Amino acid sequence: MATRQSLFLINFCKQLNTIVQDRCKDRVISMIRMGYSTVSNIDQTYIPRRTVMYVPGHDPKKLKKIPNLGVDCAVLECEDGVAINMKVQARKNIREALEYLIVKNVDLALRVNSCSSQLMEDDLGAIIGSDIGEPAKVERLPQTILLPKLDHVQELVTFTERLKSVKLNRKYCPYLITYVESTQGLMNMRDIMKQAAKYSEEGIFRMDGVVFGSDDFVADIGADRTSDAKELIYARQKIIAIAKAFRLQVIDMVHVDIEDLEGLKRTSIEGAKMGYTGKQVIHPKQIQTVQEAFTPSPVKVKWAHELIEGFEQHQKSGKGAFVFRGQMIDMPLLRQAKNILRVVENVHRPS
Ligand SMILES: CC(=O)SCCNC(=O)CCNC(=O)[C@H](O)C(C)(C)COP(=O)(O)OP(=O)(O)OC[C@H]1O[C@@H](n2cnc3c(N)ncnc32)[C@H](O)[C@@H]1OP(=O)(O)O
Ligand SMILES: O=CC(=O)O
Ligand SMILES: [Mg+2]
DSSP, rough: OOOHHHHHHHHHHHHHHHHHHHHHHHHHHHHHHHGGOOOOOTTTTOOOEEEEEEEEETOHHHTTTTTOOOOSEEEEOSTTOOOOGHHHHHHHHHHHHHHOOOOSSSSEEEOOOOOOTTTTHHHHHHTSSSSSOOOOGGSOOEEEEEEEEOSSSSHHHHHHHHHHHHHHOOOOOOOEHHHHHHHHHTTTHHHHHHHHHHHHTTTSSEEEEEEEEEEHHHHHHHHHOOOGGGGHHHHHHHHHHHHHHTTTTTEEEEOOOOOHHHHHHHHHHHHHTTTOOEEEEEEGGGHHHHHTTTSOOOOHHHHHHHHHHHHHHHHHHTTTOETTTTEEEEEEHHHHHHHHHHHHHHTTOOO
């Protein structure tokens, strides 16, 4: 007959097993997103989105400029950049633009309205579906969809159901990028990402990134927007940590002062150093500064190459740690150097 101690031990082992299995499941879900087959985010290929630029859908003149802007990601904007009484016109213009725009090395994305606005359904119906004409061929649909103000898992469910219904049996599987723009969105981010990973696994969309909607976030917490963004530091950092745990790209806040190129440069470099992979852009003047800040400099690339070479030589001679340019180098620094080269490979990859 089992003693009390052995029964306790058997129970304990059962519980431990369940916890380990759950943890593994989470990890596997985050790995299979986008078809990645490895836990490491080194050596992955991805679509660079150093600049994520909004082009308001109501303005055909701006839409026509997309091929010559020189951005990684051009966002066909339906949300806050478009007035309520111009939403219908914006959807029409965007549908037309998707037919005539020919772009190379640009991720053509669509930002729909939020689920809570109750405009998202019509955006998807008009632009992806057949609400205002024959449904477009898959190759003329936006490669990526941006979903703003995602506060609750249920909103992602609503969006997904609508996306499924407007696909109309076409094999369309867009990348999805969601926004954190409120305290609710921040608090629920982990659960939302888990649900998004499940949908990615089912092939409905490919969860690919998160945007920090800092302007809406400031409004939500009742803060005053300052030039050094101190009021945002907690959210700005937390979003990176959760997004990276799910192996997602993470796009930093908008710099609304269009004339302040110095401030733009400072916050762009800061964002890149914090771990952001790109930044939202609103005006052509901002593109070059942001693009540069999210591209490793030639000096940094040289450092990475030499460090990796030095690391390999020292490994062969049996040394795990060594000194390079006055710094102690070991495995974490090797990973940082590889991260830099991975960015370079992806931003210079021919299409
Ligand atoms: C917090 C958020 O949610 S951010 C996202 C929502 N906001 C937006 O979508 C706004 C995006 N930006 C814009 O709409 C514009 O830049 C504005 C309204 C702020 C200013 O627009 P304009 O008054 O036209 O600016 P400006 O005259 O300086 O523009 C210079 C040129 O760049 C073009 N341009 C400006 N912004 C854009 C843009 N976003 N996309 C494409 N072209 C643009 C203009 O059409 C103009 O072209 P032209 O010289 O051939 O006439
Ligand atoms: O949507 C972007 C934001 O800053 O708000
Ligand atoms: Mg916003």
